[in-house]
Amino acid sequence: MKMPIRQIIIGDRHRKDMGDLDALASSIADIGLLQPIGVAPDNRLIFGERRLRAFRDILGQTEIDVRIIDMPHIVVGENAENEVRKDFTTSERVAIAQAIVDEIGGRQGHRSDMKPRPNGDEVEGRTDAFAAKRAGFQGKRSYLDAKHVVENAEPEIVDAMDRKVLSISAARKATILPPERQREIVKSDAPRVDLERQFEAERRQEALREDPLLKCQTVTDAVMDIANTGMTADEFRAVAAPATVARLQRYALPAFRFLKGIVEVGHDQKRAG
Structure with a gap:
C-alpha cells in the first residue's frame, strides 16, 4: 500500500551515515522502488530509512510504498521463520529482530506467549536468540553478526x-x-x-x-x-562443504595449540589449589 511519508515515524536509528543517497535516488528514479519499506501498524518505521529519505529528500515524493509488518503476529510465531527469511533481505530481518526485541520489552508483565521466559542475567541473551529465530536467522550468532554489519x-x-x-x-x-x-x-x-x-x-x-x-x-x-x-567433528564433516572443512583444517592446529595451553594451565592451577 502507499502511505503519506509525513505519517511515518522514523524514531531513533542506529545508523547515522546514510551513504550515497543520490545514487540510490537515481536508481529508484530509473527502475522504481523494488522493495517497499516496512512499518509497524502504528506507522513506526522498521526498515527502509535510506529509501524513505531518498524518496522524500531527493525525489521530492510525498508518498511511498510500504509493507505493514504485524509484529505481534511474528512474535507469537504465527508465520514461519523460513517465510520471513524468504521475504526479506538480511538487513531488513535485522530490523525486524530489533522490533521484536522492542515488542517483547513493551509487553513485560503481559501476554507470556509473546516473549521468551528468561531469568536474571540471561534476559538479554535469550531475547536475542528468540528474536533471531522469529526473524528467520539460523541462530543468535548469525543475527548478532548481521546486526553488527548493519550498525557499523x-x-x-x-x-x-x-x-x-x-x-x-x-x-x-x-x-x-x-x-x-x-x-x-x-x-x-x-x-x-x-x-x-x-x-x-x-x-x-x-x-x-x-x-x-x-x-x-x-x-x-x-x-x-x-x-x-x-556439534561433533563427525557431524561437522558430514554437513559442511569440502571447501569449508579444508579452510577449518588450516586453522585447527594453531587453535588446538592455544586451547591446549589454556586447558593445561587451568589444570595445573586446579591441582596446585
Whole structure:
C-alpha cells in the first residue's frame, strides 16, 4: 500500500551515515522502488530509512510504498521463520529482530506467549536468540553478526550482504577494515569467494594490531560459540562443504595449540589449589 511519508515515524536509528543517497535516488528514479519499506501498524518505521529519505529528500515524493509488518503476529510465531527469511533481505530481518526485541520489552508483565521466559542475567541473551529465530536467522550468532554489519559497516557492504554478494560472516569481517577499503573491495566486482578471501586476509592484518583485551574477547566468543553448538567433528564433516572443512583444517592446529595451553594451565592451577 502507499502511505503519506509525513505519517511515518522514523524514531531513533542506529545508523547515522546514510551513504550515497543520490545514487540510490537515481536508481529508484530509473527502475522504481523494488522493495517497499516496512512499518509497524502504528506507522513506526522498521526498515527502509535510506529509501524513505531518498524518496522524500531527493525525489521530492510525498508518498511511498510500504509493507505493514504485524509484529505481534511474528512474535507469537504465527508465520514461519523460513517465510520471513524468504521475504526479506538480511538487513531488513535485522530490523525486524530489533522490533521484536522492542515488542517483547513493551509487553513485560503481559501476554507470556509473546516473549521468551528468561531469568536474571540471561534476559538479554535469550531475547536475542528468540528474536533471531522469529526473524528467520539460523541462530543468535548469525543475527548478532548481521546486526553488527548493519550498525557499523559501510552501506556498500550492507547492500552486498543483502544481495548475497557477501555472506554475513564475510561482511562481519569487513567491518574491521577502514571505510575506504570496505568500499574499494566491494566495488572491485570480484567473485564472492575472492572477495571473502580478501576480507579474511586484511582482517587478519588488522587483528594483529588489535588491543589485547579485544583479542581476548574475540577468542572467548569464538570458543564459546563452538562449545554452544554441541556439534561433533563427525557431524561437522558430514554437513559442511569440502571447501569449508579444508579452510577449518588450516586453522585447527594453531587453535588446538592455544586451547591446549589454556586447558593445561587451568589444570595445573586446579591441582596446585
